[in-house]
Amino acid sequence: MSTATETQRKAPAGERVADWADGRLGIYGLAKANMRKIFPDHWSFMLGEICLYSFIIIILTGVYLTLFFHPSMNEVVYHGSYEPMQGIRMSEAYASTLDISFDVRGGLLVRQIHHWAAVIFLAGMFVHMFRVFFTGAYRKPREINWLFGFLLFVLGMFTGFTGYSLPDDLLSGTGVRFTQGAILSMPIVGTYISMFLFGGEFPGTDIIARFYSIHILLLPGIMLGLVVGHLILVFFHKHTQFAGPGKTNKNVVGMPLLPVYMAKAGGFFFLVFGFISVIAAIATINPIWALGPYRPDQVSTGAQPDWYMGFAEGFVRVMPGWEINLWGHTLVLGVLIPLVLFGVVLAALALYPFIESWITGDKREHHILDRPRNAPTRTGLGVAWVTIYFVMLIGGGNDIWATHFHMSLNAISWFVRIAFFVGPVLAFVVTRRICLGLQRRDKEKVLHGRESGTIKRLPHGEFVEIHEPLSPEQLHTLTAHEQYKPIEIGPTVDENGVERKPSALQKLRARLSKSYYGENNQIAKPTAEEYKEITSGHGHH
Amino acid sequence: MSSQQIPEENLPVEQGTAHGAVEGAGDPFADPGLPAHKPRIQDIDERAANRSERAVALMFTLSMLATVGFIASYVIFPVDQIVYIWPFGHVSALNFSLGLTLGLALFLIGAGAVHWARTLMSDVEVADDRHAIEATPEVKAKVLADFADGARESALGRRKLIRNTMFGALALVPLSGVVLLRDLGPLPEKKLRKTLWAKGKQLVNMNTMEPLRPEDVVVGSLTFAMPEGLEEDAHDFQSQIAKAALMIIRIEPDNIKDKREREWAHEGIVAFSKICTHVGCPISLYEQQTHHVLCPCHQSTFDLSDGARVIFGPAGHALPQLRIGVNSEGNLEALGDFEEPVGPAFWERG
């Protein structure tokens, strides 16, 4: 009878809707697992949200722009409201972008939000990726999500490139020309790919329409799929957290999705959107009206790509002009090598998690983040990579640096050429030393307490600084990190007396392991015995 | 290289579980557990909580006003009105007001929500257990058994003829898609080797659209030319000018170091391709004192007094020179097409 009385009770409307949906979608089961899902609080965990939200903003504003943009290279003579372009021959794509900027109310704002959001999206992904890198958050079980994120970054670069090329202005057209030149440099297939991509000779009349479908459909479609996969995996793996009291590899400590994160993450979307709108109100981006329509025989100095392509541009600019002519064929190394380097440098980043896990041989799950100092070799390698990236960014803008810092263009090119080789090595060595220094300081702090700044005079006249012992929470936090032992190749003779020859790969692995975790490459963390010995004795230093 | 080769003891003790040899109560570094929750002012002082509520409500209200302001700006400001606003300059009144009001409306919703979450929602930290991602051995065994059953029932392993022909069919069918791409563009053939220039074509000044005469071109000047008969409204103008654009300068014949360059010039007037041999930018940063020309895209530098050879940067070969002379009307004319392909190098260039 009790069931009968229960069904008689009329459920509130919201519940009835939920019941309806549950009967078809099983939403109660989903909500049970996720509604009170815990997210740890740390500002660096919100970098990914910046990317997600700017991606959504880009899609929203992009849809609006498609309502007015004409992806056509038909030539028209401009008679719109922008005076300095009156009567100029231009493509419809360029003319419609002028219309969006000068004749559609709010069109300029949406264009600027779209473009600023793209610049910030890429910058956000870069910083997010390095947050993940330096804290070791890519380790098992998150390697696949690292690859998803990496692919999003690379696809984001190309989506951005195809997007800023669409207005068919003089600056972006110069970038497309560069792309065509780079394609031509590919051995055997270069000329064919160029002809097929452009529908004939450069620039032809097809490229804008083709870039358009790539920019608004193909690439964002793939990216949307990857974003969804990325988020599902974040939910499925649960978020990582920094070491601290109460935080273990088996739990996640933070606030529940409902209500705190719903409000914080939802609110953050509005904060990001609002902030980018303000930027679009006060700062111009890509003023195509000042650049002029594309013509293959016109150019402006200071021709640069958007920042995320700048590092590729740097490789291309500082490369010596090597060209090999043999048997009636030309190998354009001056363009080909930068293209290959561009791929290799990016691939190194994508593959790093797998290389590291091979070196450590660690197949366990990791949910506690490393502090960068506690992984000195990884941190050093990461900083070396970032150094290459930024050195090449400087190379990509060498003409702007030259005029604004009153230096010679040629001198900057030479600086970049040398820094490409010296910079990362220097960065690696310095970073690792700094990390080891910080590890030593942590050890000191654990064993001797924090320097209080208070000087005390002992009865016999000696001055000492009072060290305050750390709280149990701090002691735990500072000693919670993992330390690997270097892998030994092991005995070369097995228990049966049969000689075993280690393979070259095994030797390489042992050597790498030593350089990661060898004696001088990490500071052994204090043991409980050390701590007890010091605190039980004269623990005042 | 599987994990079996790594002895277990080489791996560190798992983070956040135990610390070295000393276990349990004697461990000074043991995890003291989640710290006790400390209340915020809003948790213990109702007046403070009410203040927070009012602040959140104020932000939401201001957001509404900002949206009204957005609509008002849209209606009030003409699309072409320019106003001076320090320090932004002479900006569009519409863009500025729309952006600021929209930004404020959105930002205040976000700020309100976050302030609400930070001050009024519970800030007690909760620990949630993680569960192993890997399946239990029982589950794994069940899945493997199911798979084996399915594979056996399909007889894919036994009936090799089916398997092989199916793989063959699946491998071939994408070819249709590849074939369909063929008409994306024509084959390269010799297109990259030819330009519009031909014997007898006059050099047309791109500023005046008049044929150039030798006396027009003085030492130290820079002029751009295109072949006569190429019209700006021609359907293939862009593709043709992308190869045919010329840069005309005049150098005292005695100062031309390259013998061929001097022969191909007309009284010191030389015509070089304007298209960079690196990746095809229109190169034309001509320094008249040194006769160096710099590419604005990747800084390849060419010496126009020495056969336009590369003296700096990533370009791999010299700019092609067009052989010119003077026709019976006294105008400059080409004495043929370029002898080598203009623009970026490619595999078949040779």
Add this chain to the structure above:
Amino acid sequence: MKKLSARRRHPLAAVVVLLLALAATGGLYAAFAPAGKAQADETAQSLAIDEGKKLYSVGCASCHGSGGQGTTDGPSLVGVGSAAVDFQVGTGRMPAQQPGAQVPKKKVIYNQAEIDQLAAYVASLGAGPITPTKSQVDPSGADVAKGGDLFRTNCAQCHNFTGQGGALTKGKYAPNLEGVSAKHIYEAMQTGPQSMPSFPDTTMPEQEKKDIIAYIKTVNGSESESPGGLSLGGLGPVSEGLFGWIFGLGGLIAIAVWVAAHTAKAKKS
């Protein structure tokens, strides 16, 4: 005639004669004045050349030679014309202060009268481009759009889309065109100072120069419109990227720190 002579002694006769005389003088003057002025101008010109020569021998001769024939330190000035002098001295580039990759624009040390005298002297050394008149450089009524197209063909490769300037080889540069007077832009096109090539009237007629000046004045000046907001130097993606990183991403990270931070705890009381 009798009547006239009869009134010779009339009290007003003197006045009439005086008026007639004045009228005659005026008429004569009016008839001969142009020639007279030309003579006066010629004198003024030769005076200016003399004055210019004096200024020249003090300020310029050490580098350009006592007769403008040039030395190892400075090029010959024979045939550069008055326009070149007006540009070089009028923008403060000359006299050059120190050797370097390029002689920069600096404070002008001669007044316009002295510059004209110097120009007159240098023009007397050999025919060359003449300082343009006001109407020659006046951009009012010129075709801004055509100027933009010409600017992108002839000028933007060194001076950037809107004339912000750009780098040349080995520390040389094309200067920013903001605030450069129409006359000086015109003279630069005519004479090709330093690294810049010249664009003589034979290949770029006077009207096209005016169009270009009109375009520069429209897009690069303190009054130029920048509808989208801050123009960020008009340098393109490099400054946009820096702004996006520092203010865009930087601002968002600052907001993220606020969102994620723990709320202030109540103080123990």
